[in-house]
Amino acid sequence: MSDRFSTQASPRGCGAVPVEVDEVKRKRADGATRRSVRRVGLAALLFATSITQAQPNAPGEGSSAAGASLLAPPGAAAWVSAPLPAQKLPPTRFDLREVDGRPAWRVESPASYGNLVQVVQVAGAQARTVTWRWRLDRAIERADLLTKAGDDAALKVCLLFDMPAERVPFVERQLLRVARAASGQALPAATLCYVWAPLVSATAARSPGAGAGGALGSTSSGAAGGGAGSAGAASSTGVVLPNAHTRRMRWMVLRGTESALGTWQVEQRDLRADFLRAFGDETPSVPPLVAVLVGADADNTGGHGLGWLQDLTLRP
Numbered sequence: 001m002s003d004r005f006s007t008q009a010s011p012r013g014c015g016a017v018p019v020e021v022d023e024v025k026r027k028r029a030d031g032a033t034r035r036s037v038r039r040v041g042l043a044a045l046l047f048a049t050s051i052t053q054a055q056p057n058a059p060g061e062g063s064s065a066a067g068a069s070l071l072a073p074p075g076a077a078a079w080v081s082a083p084l085p086a087q088k089l090p091p092t093r094f095d096l097r098e099v100d101g102r103p104a105w106r107v108e109s110p111a112s113y114g115n116l117v118q119v120v121q122v123a124g125a126q127a128r129t130v131t132w133r134w135r136l137d138r139a140i141e142r143a144d145l146l147t148k149a150g151d152d153a154a155l156k157v158c159l160l161f162d163m164p165a166e167r168v169p170f171v172e173r174q175l176l177r178v179a180r181a182a183s184g185q186a187l188p189a190a191t192l193c194y195v196w197a198p199l200v201s202a203t204a205a206r207s208p209g210a211g212a213g214g215a216l217g218s219t220s221s222g223a224a225g226g227g228a229g230s231a232g233a234a235s236s237t238g239v240v241l242p243n244a245h246t247r248r249m250r251w252m253v254l255r256g257t258e259s260a261l262g263t264w265q266v267e268q269r270d271l272r273a274d275f276l277r278a279f280g281d282e283t284p285s286v287p288p289l290v291a292v293l294v295g296a297d298a299d300n301t302g303g304h305g306l307g308w309l310q311d312l313t314l315r316p
Contacts, residue, residue, distance in 0.1 A: 069313035070120060070127060071292060074103040082115040082293070089113045092296045097308075104310035105294065107155060109140070111302045115158075115295035120314065127289045131268045132157060132312040136261050139198040140303035145251055148244045154305025157312065158193040158249075158293040159271055165189060167283040172247060188290055189248060192278050194269065196255040196307065240278050250278040264308075289314075 072078035075096045083091060092114025095106040105116075120127070136155055144150025165173055168189050239256070243249040252274060254267055272286045292314060298305050 069315060071118060071312060071314045074105050074310075074312075078118045079116045079294075080118070082117045082295075084113055087113065089299050094294070099308065099310055102310060104308055107294070107296045107305075107307050107309060109152075109154060109296040109298040109303075109305040111298050111304065113297040113299045115293050117160075117291050117293045119291045120289060125288045126316040127271060127314050129268065129315045130157070130159065130271050130292070130313070131266075131315070132309060133264050133266045134196060134255075134307060134309045135264045136196045136198065136255070136259075136305075136307040138304060138306035139261065140298045140301055140305040142301040142303060143197065143199055143298075143305075145195070145197055145241050145253075146244060149300055151244045152298045152301050152303060152305070153193070153195045153197065154296055154298070155196045155307035155309065156193045156293075156295050157309070158191055158295065159275070159289055160188040160291040160293065161190040161192070161275065161279075161287045162188050162290045163190040163279070163283060163287040168248075190275070190279050190282075190287065191249040192252060192271075192275055193243075193249060193293075194252050194254050194267070194274075196259070197251075197253050198255070198257060198259065198261065252278060 081091070081094075090110060090112040092112045093106075093108045093110075094114070094116055095108070097104050097106050134155055134157075138154065140152050140154045142150055143152040143154070145153070165177075239253045241251040241253065243251060254269075255265060259265060271289065275286050276284075292312070294309055294312065296305055296307065
C-alpha cells in the first residue's frame with residue numbers, strides 16, 4: 001500500500017483520520033496468500049502445515065499384513081494430521097478400529113475438513129502399485145466435484161508427486177511459486193486423488209477433459225468377497241476430473257453411482273499409469289512420489305460423510 005493511502009477522509013469531512021497502515025497491509029497480504037495457496041490446491045494446504053512434522057518413512061516399515069508395503073500401518077507415528085492453515089472448521093475424525101483382525105480407519109466428516117499424510121520421500125521413487133480396501137456408509141449430500149460449492153469428498157486417497165516446476169503451465173507456476181514462498185516449503189506440483197463419489201454419474205464421464213474406463217494395469221474390483229457390483233449403462237469408474245479450485249490436483253473417481261454403500265470394495269492401482277492419465281497433458285514422465293494422504297471433507301456443502309479405509313499399501 002502506498003503512502004498516499006495512509007490517511008483517509010473523515011466521514012464528517014473534518015480532515016484526515018489515521019489508518020493502521022501496517023494492519024491493512026497485513027490483512028491484504030494474508031488474504032492474497034490464502035487465495036494463492038487455495039488455488040494451488042490440496043498439496044499446498046496440507047504441506048504448509050504438516051510436512052515439517054512428518055518424517056520420511058523407510059522402505060519395509062509397513063505392517064505384517066501389508067507384507068513389503070512402503071507405508072506404515074494406520075495408527076503409526078508416520079501418519080501426521082494435516083488440517084488447513086489456521087483451521088476453524090471442525091476436524092475430520094479418524095478413529096482407529098479393528099476390522100477382521102487388522103487396523104482400519106473410521107473416517108467421519110461432519111461439515112469438517114481433515115487429512116492424514118505420510119511422507120515417503122525415501123521410498124517414493126520405488127513405488128509402482130497402491131492397494132487398499134474401503135467402504136462408504138454415508139455419502140455427502142449435495143457433493144459435486146465439478147463445482148467449488150460442492151467440492152467435498154467423503155473418502156479419498158491421494159498421491160503427491162514432486163513434478164518439476166517447468167512442467168507446470170506459466171500462470172499456475174507463478175501461483176505455485178507464491179504458495180511455496182508463503183509456506184516456506186517445497187510444495188509438490190501435482191496431486192492425484194482417488195475418490196469415492198457416489199453422486200458422480202455417467203454425466204461426469206462426458207464432461208470436458210474427463211476420461212472413461214480404468215487405467216492400463218489398474219483394477220477396481222467388486223465387493224470384497226462378494227464379486228463385482230452391477231454397473232449402469234455407462235460407468236463412472238476411472239473418470240478423471242479436474243479439481244474445481246486448481247489444476248494442480250486431479251480427481252480419479254473409482255467408485256460412483258454403480259457402487260453400493262455399506263459394502264467393502266478392493267482397489268489396486270498402477271500409480272504410474274494413473275498419473276499419466278491425469279497429468280499426461282503436462283508431462284510425459286512420472287515424477288517421484290513424495291507423500292500419501294487419506295482424507296475427507298464436507299466443509300463446502302455442510303454435509304456429513306462416513307466411511308472406512310483399511311489395508312493401504314504401497315509396493316515397488
